[in-house]
Amino acid sequence: MGLKIYNSLSRQxxxxxxxxEGHVSMYSCGPTVYDYIxxxxxxxxxxxxxxxxxxxxxxYTVKLVQNLTDIDDKIIARAQTLGTSSSQLAHTNGEAYFxxxxxxxxxLADVHPKATEHIPEMIDLIQTLIDKGAxxxxxxSVYYRVNSFNEYxxxxxxxxxxxxxxxxxxxxxxxxxxxxxxxxxxxxxxxPYWDSPWGPGRPGWHIECSSMAMxxxxxxIDIHAGGEDLLFPHHENEIAQSExxxxxxxxxxxxxxxxxxxxxxxxxxxxxxxIFLRDALxxxxxxxxxxxxxxxHYRHPLDYSLESLQKSESALxxxxxCLETLKKYEEETPEVTDGNSSTLRDVSDADTTLLSxxxxxxxxxxxxxxxxxxxAQGMGTIFTLVSQINRALGSSNGISDQTFxxxxxxxxxxxxxxxxxxxxxxxxxxxxxxxxxxLELLLEIRQDARSQKDWDTSDKIRDRLKQLNIEIQxxxxxxxxxxxx
RNA sequence: GGUGGCGUAGCCAAGUGGUAAGGCACGAGUCUGCAAAACUCCUAUUCGUCGGUUCGAUUCCGACCGCCACCUCCA
Numbered sequence: 001m002g003l004k005i006y007n008s009l010s011r012q013x014x015x016x017x018x019x020x021e022g023h024v025s026m027y028s029c030g031p032t033v034y035d036y037i038x039x040x041x042x043x044x045x046x047x048x049x050x051x052x053x054x055x056x057x058x059x060y061t062v063k064l065v066q067n068l069t070d071i072d073d074k075i076i077a078r079a080q081t082l083g084t085s086s087s088q089l090a091h092t093n094g095e096a097y098f099x100x101x102x103x104x105x106x107x108l109a110d111v112h113p114k115a116t117e118h119i120p121e122m123i124d125l126i127q128t129l130i131d132k133g134a135x136x137x138x139x140x141s142v143y144y145r146v147n148s149f150n151e152y153x154x155x156x157x158x159x160x161x162x163x164x165x166x167x168x169x170x171x172x173x174x175x176x177x178x179x180x181x182x183x184x185x186x187x188x189x190x191x192p193y194w195d196s197p198w199g200p201g202r203p204g205w206h207i208e209c210s211s212m213a214m215x216x217x218x219x220x221i222d223i224h225a226g227g228e229d230l231l232f233p234h235h236e237n238e239i240a241q242s243e244x245x246x247x248x249x250x251x252x253x254x255x256x257x258x259x260x261x262x263x264x265x266x267x268x269x270x271x272x273x274x275i276f277l278r279d280a281l282x283x284x285x286x287x288x289x290x291x292x293x294x295x296x297h298y299r300h301p302l303d304y305s306l307e308s309l310q311k312s313e314s315a316l317x318x319x320x321x322c323l324e325t326l327k328k329y330e331e332e333t334p335e336v337t338d339g340n341s342s343t344l345r346d347v348s349d350a351d352t353t354l355l356s357x358x359x360x361x362x363x364x365x366x367x368x369x370x371x372x373x374x375x376a377q378g379m380g381t382i383f384t385l386v387s388q389i390n391r392a393l394g395s396s397n398g399i400s401d402q403t404f405x406x407x408x409x410x411x412x413x414x415x416x417x418x419x420x421x422x423x424x425x426x427x428x429x430x431x432x433x434x435x436x437x438x439l440e441l442l443l444e445i446r447q448d449a450r451s452q453k454d455w456d457t458s459d460k461i462r463d464r465l466k467q468l469n470i471e472i473q474x475x476x477x478x479x480x481x482x483x484x485x
Numbered sequence: 486g487g488u489g490g491c492g493u494a495g496c497c498a499a500g501u502g503g504u505a506a507g508g509c510a511c512g513a514g515u516c517u518g519c520a521a522a523a524c525u526c527c528u529a530u531u532c533g534u535c536g537g538u539u540c541g542a543u544u545c546c547g548a549c550c551g552c553c554a555c556c557u558c559c560a
Contacts, residue, residue: 011489028560029560030560031560032558032559032560037560038560040559040560041559041560042560043560044560045560047560072558073558074558074559156488156489156555156556157488157489158487158488158555158556159487159488205558225560226560227559227560228489228490228554228555228560229554229555229558229559229560230559230560231489231555232488232555232556233556233557234559256560257560258490258554259553259554259560260560261553261554264552264553265553265554266553266554266559267560268559268560269558269559269560270558270559271559291508292497295497295498295508296497296498296499297498297499299490300490300491300498301490301491301553301554302497302498303497305497307496307497307509308496308497308509310509311496311497311508311509311510312497312508312509313509314508314509314510315507315508315509317522317523318508318523321522321523321524325523364506368499374499374500376498376499376506376507376508377498377499377500377506377507379498379499379507379508380498380499380500380506380507380508381506381507382507383506383507383508384506384507387507387525390523390524390525391524391525393524394515394524394525450518453518455518455519458518458519459519459520462520462521466521471521471522472521472522473521473522473523474516474517474518474520474521474522475516475517475522475523476516476517480522482522
């Protein structure tokens with residue numbers, strides 16, 4: 001309850017209520033698969049993922065559909081330079097897309113429709129629009145007649161005059177109106193094509209999303225998300241096509257994600273200043289990249305830099321240390337409750353204080369996320385609790401194990417909504433199991449040396465392991481080791 | 486030219502008509518044989534500039550300066 005979403009259509013924060021109670025239908029514009037995706041693309045995919053996770057956390061049943069544009073001019077052009085087929089290129093990059101996003105911890109959508117698998121639906125939709133007088137055929141191509149939809153421009157707030165004024169657009173003489181856009185493109189020689197009532201060709205970009213969204217989610221969907229660059233013309237055209245065809249609202253909440261910038265300007269494929277997500281993932285753990293990408297509100301631009309990633313890495317380490325310390329209580333608590341009943345009662349003042357801090361965090365986190373998915377603010381509430389827990393952990397003034405176990409449960413669940421605490425662990429687990437006995441032995445030898453104040457041997461072991469990226473830490477309870485990168 | 490947005494400490498970044506969340510870095514401590522790690526504490530009389538409205542503005546209005554984006558394929 002209480003979720004507010006900024007709707008680009010009304011340009012206001014609106015109370016969210018789905019069309020069907022308890023269920024949310026969501027469509028997110030996916031990639032055009034002519035290349036790997038870059039971090040900027042990942043930002044939109046990640047925001048979509050987090051919106052979905054949060055809605056699920058709030059108890060909604062979410063159906064998320066994200067398309068793959070697997071036929072388009074760029075794919076054709078790229079395939080030609082690479083000497084491969086469009087379909088092969090699209091397939092390869094489509095697979096790469098799933099691989100990359102999953103590495104980032106983005107969960108698969110419920111449906112990932114591909115444009116090339118929905119040609120009949122698109123033809124139907126185009127035909128409907130022709131029948132309604134909203135489209136016309138020229139030389140085997142079909143254009144949408146913008147003039148036939150009098151609400152055209154309602155999303156981007158652009159008046160016809162404005163659109164024509166700047167007019168850097170090449171005017172296609174065959175169009176009735178420069179604003180008209182193609183829904184079906186007649187195939188040129190050598191291009192891939194599908195048969196249609198208007199001749200061989202391929203669908204335009206906008207019609208893909210209209211028909212795939214409606215096929216999988218119905219004529220009116222709750223949330224439609226995408227990058228802010230898609231607001232015009234892509235989303236405007238989707239509305240024009242869909243609403244004229246059905247006479248119903250196409251999407252109820254339009255969510256637009258701001259750009260990721262690099263050196264102050266937009267990261268974009270045409271700008272040639274992008275960084276592939278997979279390259280970033282090779283250098284930084286997924287949580288770090290996630291943390292960075294949601295460290296600002298999704299409607300504000302965010303500047304990519306190595307420095308920012310390093311900050312995220314440090315911040316996350318603080319979170320993780322806290323969580324890992326807490327986790328021990330969670331593992332031990334069941335045993336404790338088995339035999340000893342003493343820890344079950346006697347809630348001390350310190351317990352109460354921490355317990356209420358946990359509750360405060362929960363309600364503040366929810367409030368932050370309810371406020372148009374304010375992840376930056378939500379993160380703040382998490383870190384506030386981390387400080388409180390750390391202090392409690394250090395003070396050892398009679399806080400029960402159960403309280404800490406509870407803290408672990410709540411904190412980790414909250415982090416999972418943002419996806420910043422769940423991943424990895426397993427990749428090093430296998431080797432750790434093998435190395436464990438060996439390291440134990442080394443630590444034992446080192447401990448013997450230390451008790452005899454043989455610092456040379458002790459330090460030698462520590463230094464040499466350090467060279468192998470294994471770090472030793474001496475604590476009051478003995479020495480521990482871990483991998484460092 | 487049209488449209489939208491942004492400017493908060495060294496850096497990143499929330500936020501509100503009533504006196505500035507959080508993170509990183511820095512500094513000071515705790516711990517330690519030393520270290521590392523970890524933890525604690527400290528860090529903006531001030532929110533681009535200048536005006537206006539108000540008892541009171543960083544928050545509302547206006548002007549100006551600077552930056553970004555969309556209007557063309559791009560998440």
